[in-house]
Amino acid sequence: MQVSQFFDETLLNKYNASGPRYTSYPTALEFHDNFTHDDFIKAIQNSKNHELSLYVHIPFCHTLCYYCGCNKVITRHRDKADTYLEYLAEEISLQAPLFSDYTVKQLHWGGGTPSFLTHQQITKLVNLLKEKFTFSDELEMSIEIDPREIEMDLAEHLYSLGFNRLSLGVQDLDLKVQQAINRVQSTEFIGDFISHAKAVGFTSINIDLIYGLPHQTLETFAKTLLKAHEWDVDRISLFSYAHMPSLFAAQRKLRDEWLPSTQQKFALMKLAIETLCGFGYDFIGMDHFAKPNDELSKAQRNGTLHRNFQGYTTKGGCDLLGLGVSSISAIGDSFSQNIKELKAYYQAITDKQHAQIKGVALFDDDIIRGEVIRELMCNLYVDKQVINDKYNINFDNYFVDDLPLLETFIDDGLVENHAQYIKVEQKARLLIRNICMSFDAYMKKHINQQRFSRVI
Numbered sequence: 001m002q003v004s005q006f007f008d009e010t011l012l013n014k015y016n017a018s019g020p021r022y023t024s025y026p027t028a029l030e031f032h033d034n035f036t037h038d039d040f041i042k043a044i045q046n047s048k049n050h051e052l053s054l055y056v057h058i059p060f061c062h063t064l065c066y067y068c069g070c071n072k073v074i075t076r077h078r079d080k081a082d083t084y085l086e087y088l089a090e091e092i093s094l095q096a097p098l099f100s101d102y103t104v105k106q107l108h109w110g111g112g113t114p115s116f117l118t119h120q121q122i123t124k125l126v127n128l129l130k131e132k133f134t135f136s137d138e139l140e141m142s143i144e145i146d147p148r149e150i151e152m153d154l155a156e157h158l159y160s161l162g163f164n165r166l167s168l169g170v171q172d173l174d175l176k177v178q179q180a181i182n183r184v185q186s187t188e189f190i191g192d193f194i195s196h197a198k199a200v201g202f203t204s205i206n207i208d209l210i211y212g213l214p215h216q217t218l219e220t221f222a223k224t225l226l227k228a229h230e231w232d233v234d235r236i237s238l239f240s241y242a243h244m245p246s247l248f249a250a251q252r253k254l255r256d257e258w259l260p261s262t263q264q265k266f267a268l269m270k271l272a273i274e275t276l277c278g279f280g281y282d283f284i285g286m287d288h289f290a291k292p293n294d295e296l297s298k299a300q301r302n303g304t305l306h307r308n309f310q311g312y313t314t315k316g317g318c319d320l321l322g323l324g325v326s327s328i329s330a331i332g333d334s335f336s337q338n339i340k341e342l343k344a345y346y347q348a349i350t351d352k353q354h355a356q357i358k359g360v361a362l363f364d365d366d367i368i369r370g371e372v373i374r375e376l377m378c379n380l381y382v383d384k385q386v387i388n389d390k391y392n393i394n395f396d397n398y399f400v401d402d403l404p405l406l407e408t409f410i411d412d413g414l415v416e417n418h419a420q421y422i423k424v425e426q427k428a429r430l431l432i433r434n435i436c437m438s439f440d441a442y443m444k445k446h447i448n449q450q451r452f453s454r455v456i
């Protein structure tokens, strides 16, 4: 892959509009409260799937990172987690019987900070999940870790419980950047923890990095990238910092003058992609990097890469059940979400025996468009005949009002629209969200609203 082709600055500036990350179609903005728990149960009954991916949300964090846009609760009181885990256990016990004919292929703990939990709390939760659900022998079990508040022996503990993948929030290793975002952490400890986790047996370690943070320069970020290389991690997620202080109050602590300009941000992104590809990582989708022998890389090569609420994944065939406050599920032809506020979540579990607050039952049109968008996001390619055969449509007739929206990308040499297929050129990879928006029937409603982050 020729890396230089990703960076036509004129084109990137031309299309640097805000757009959804398409972890689902329709996006979560279309969820509504007319979707009830009965609809959720109907979706399970109608789903032909018997494989499940479980997502467990642990909302607590010790301190607030000022760039954060996640749903979290900042506290230093561990007993808050005890209370939460009681209600979560109740939710698990209520939901699990609905999935008795499913096998869990994937379990992911996210947050917040799952590593906020004590060893005992982690053990108890894993054991409960294993008791209530049927787990596959080839279970992929992953957890997000904040390296600031953990001890070295967390690695052994997680591994002994069956976790085989770790994801560490690193973001940036420069002290000035870390101080500005209120996330100071020890580079030495992270390196030691990664080595230790590998020695313990973890075969897949991911780190998250962010570009566009306050005070970041090419020089400082180059050092962060070099460390990632030295640590020899398997995957790297590279996110663009989306500064949306009107939506996320914590971001108001980050002064505009500290942030890189669009041009500087572009240079940081370019540096990161060039450096990581230079280190031998494959560029996956629009924001992930993986070693060539990693499953994500293999999935991209053989066209089976998938995308869900957790980003790019190899487990496309599974229904997804979200557990815990604010978590999202994708069951059969539906999406649904739990209540976002902690107290309301507790109340709902007590009063209603579930915490779902909204969702959406997909229309046939959503399913067809969702598949086209997913194919583009994952494979940069749509085989029109496959869509025609699967949904009994004529692609060009069905999308007669949408295809003209591709014209601008075609004129700029970014997309080819042939009778049999649509192909996105590699040089348009960073603009893939904007290209997908051409097939998004809900987009007109949201145009001119800053509901989504920008491409760069």
Ligand code: SF4
Pocket (backbone or CB within 6 Å): 060, 061, 063, 064, 065, 068, 069, 070, 072, 111, 112, 113, 146, 169
């Ligand atoms: S970035 Fe992660 S650790 Fe920091 S406040 Fe947000 S969820 Fe918590």
